[in-house]
Amino acid sequence: MQLLIENIRELVTVNGGGRPFKTGKEMRDLGVIKDVCVFVEDGIIRWIGSTGAFGLSLNRDADVIDASSLVALPGFVDSHTHALFAGSREREFAMRAEGKTYQEIAAEGGGIASTVASTRATSKKELKKLTSKRLDSMMKHGTTTVEIKSGYGLDPDTEVKMLEAIKELADEHFMTIAPTFLGAHAVPSEYAQNKDAYVELVCEHMLPYVARKNLARFCDVFCEQGYFTLEESRRILERAKSLGLQLKIHADEFNAIGGTRLAAELGALSVDHLEHIQAEGIKALRGRETIAVVLPGVSFFLRNPYAPARALIDAEIPVAIASDFNPGSCMAFSMPLMMTIACTQMSLTPEEAICAATLNGAAALGLSSILGSIEVGKQADIILYDIPDYRYLAYHFGTNLVATVIKKGTILEFS
Ligand code: NIG
Numbered sequence: 067m068q069l070l071i072e073n074i075r076e077l078v079t080v081n082g083g084g085r086p087f088k089t090g091k092e093m094r095d096l097g098v099i100k101d102v103c104v105f106v107e108d109g110i111i112r113w114i115g116s117t118g119a120f121g122l123s124l125n126r127d128a129d130v131i132d133a134s135s136l137v138a139l140p141g142f143v144d145s146h147t148h149a150l151f152a153g154s155r156e157r158e159f160a161m162r163a164e165g166k167t168y169q170e171i172a173a174e175g176g177g178i179a180s181t182v183a184s185t186r187a188t189s190k191k192e193l194k195k196l197t198s199k200r201l202d203s204m205m206k207h208g209t210t211t212v213e214i215k216s217g218y219g220l221d222p223d224t225e226v227k228m229l230e231a232i233k234e235l236a237d238e239h240f241m242t243i244a245p246t247f248l249g250a251h252a253v254p255s256e257y258a259q260n261k262d263a264y265v266e267l268v269c270e271h272m273l274p275y276v277a278r279k280n281l282a283r284f285c286d287v288f289c290e291q292g293y294f295t296l297e298e299s300r301r302i303l304e305r306a307k308s309l310g311l312q313l314k315i316h317a318d319e320f321n322a323i324g325g326t327r328l329a330a331e332l333g334a335l336s337v338d339h340l341e342h343i344q345a346e347g348i349k350a351l352r353g354r355e356t357i358a359v360v361l362p363g364v365s366f367f368l369r370n371p372y373a374p375a376r377a378l379i380d381a382e383i384p385v386a387i388a389s390d391f392n393p394g395s396c397m398a399f400s401m402p403l404m405m406t407i408a409c410t411q412m413s414l415t416p417e418e419a420i421c422a423a424t425l426n427g428a429a430a431l432g433l434s435s436i437l438g439s440i441e442v443g444k445q446a447d448i449i450l451y452d453i454p455d456y457r458y459l460a461y462h463f464g465t466n467l468v469a470t471v472i473k474k475g476t477i478l479e480f481s
C-alpha cells in the first residue's frame with residue numbers, strides 16, 4: 067500500500083539525527099520543514115522532499131492527501147499509562163475537592179485498592195472491551211503508541227489476566243502497545259500483615275511466569291512510603307533484570323526515598339514521576355541514558371508539586387512527557403493537554419514538549435529506532451492537525467485539533 071501526503075504546510079519531523087533521544091538544547095530543534103511531501107509504502111516512510119520533487123509514479127490504489135492547510139507531527143508516544151482497569155473513582159475526585167489528599171483516601175481503603183477490587187471482578191473480555199474504547203479515543207487525540215501496566219490485580223491470576231488482555235489488544239488493535247508488569251503497585255489487603263511474602267510471591271512466582279510466557283517487556287515498581295521500600299524495590303527490579311525484563315520505576319511521587327538513584331544504578335530504561343526529586347537524584351541521572359518521564363496531568367489532578375522538568379532538561383537529562391492515565395491520579399490521556407500543562411506549569415517550551423511527547427517517549431519504551439519521529443525508514447505514524455502552526459497545538463487547549471490519524475501508513479476512520 068502506498069500513501070502520499072503532499073503539500074504539507076508544516077512538517078514537524080522531530081528528527082533525532084540517528085540518536086535515540088534528544089537532550090538539553092537539542093530538544094528545541096524539531097526539524098520543521100515547510101511545504102513538503104511524505105511518501106509511505108507498506109507502512110514505512112520512504113521519502114521526504116519538497117513538493118514538486120516527488121518523481122515516483124504511484125499505484126492506482128495509492129492514497130493521496132492534500133495537506134496544504136495542515137500541520138503534521140509524529141504520533142504521540144504515551145510511555146506511562148495504567149489504561150487497563152475496571153470501575154472509576156469520581157467519588158475520590160470529589161473528596162479531594164473537599165481537601166482530602168490522595169494518600170489519605172488510599173489509607174481509608176480507596177485508591178489503588180478500590181480499582182483492584184473492580185478489576186479482579188471483571189472478565190478479561192470485558193476489560194479488553196473497556197480498554198479498546200479508550201485506545202480508540204487516545205488515537206483520535208493523536209496517540210499512536212502506548213505503554214500499559216498491570217498492577218490492578220495484585221494476585222497471580224488477575225495480573226496474568228491483565229497482561230494477557232494487554233497482549234491480545236496489542237495483536238488486535240491499531241495502537242502499538244508496550245506491556246509492563248507492575249505486580250508491585252501496592253500490597254494487596256490479603257498480604258497487609260505479611261508484606262515480605264507478597265514480595266516473595268512477586269519475585270519467585272509472578273516474575274518468572276511473566277518472563278517465561280513473554281507477557282511483558284518491562285517491570286515497574288511503585289517505590290514509595292506505604293508501598294514498596296527501596297530495598298524491596300531493588301529486590302524486585304534486580305530479579306526482573308536477571309529474567310531479561312527492562313526496568314521502569316515510579317520514583318519520588320510523594321517522597322524521595324532513593325528510587326531515582328536505584329534506577330540510575332540499575333540502568334533502568336526510565337524513571338517516572340519525580341515530583342519530589344532532590345538534587346541528589348538529579349545528580350544520579352546526569353550523563354545516564356535513563357529517561358526521566360514526567361507526568362504533568364498527575365500534579366494537575368492531585369494538586370501535587372510539578373516535577374522540575376525545566377531543571378532536568380537544563381541538566382541534559384533526557385525528558386519524556388506521559389499521561390499516567392489511570393482512574394486515581396490522572397483520568398485523562400490527551401497528550402496535547404499534557405503538553406499544555408508542561409508549558410504553563412513546568413516552563414517547557416512548545417518545542418521541548420513536542421520532543422518529550424514523541425521521540426523521547428519512544429526512547430522511554432526502547433522503540434525510538436522505529437517510531438517517535440518522521441524520518442525515512444521509520445514507521446509512518448503521522449498525525450495531521452487543522453492548525454496554522456505547530457505551537458498552536460499546546461496553546462489551544464481543551465479541544466481536539468486532530469484532522470487525520472495515520473497509523474503504519476493506514477488512514478484511520480473513526481465511527
Ligand atoms: O502512577 N503512583 C502509583 N500509581 C498510579 C496511581 C494509580 C491509582 O491511583 O490507581 C500513578 O499515579
Ligand code: FE
Binds near residue numbers: 148390
Ligand atoms: Fe503510574
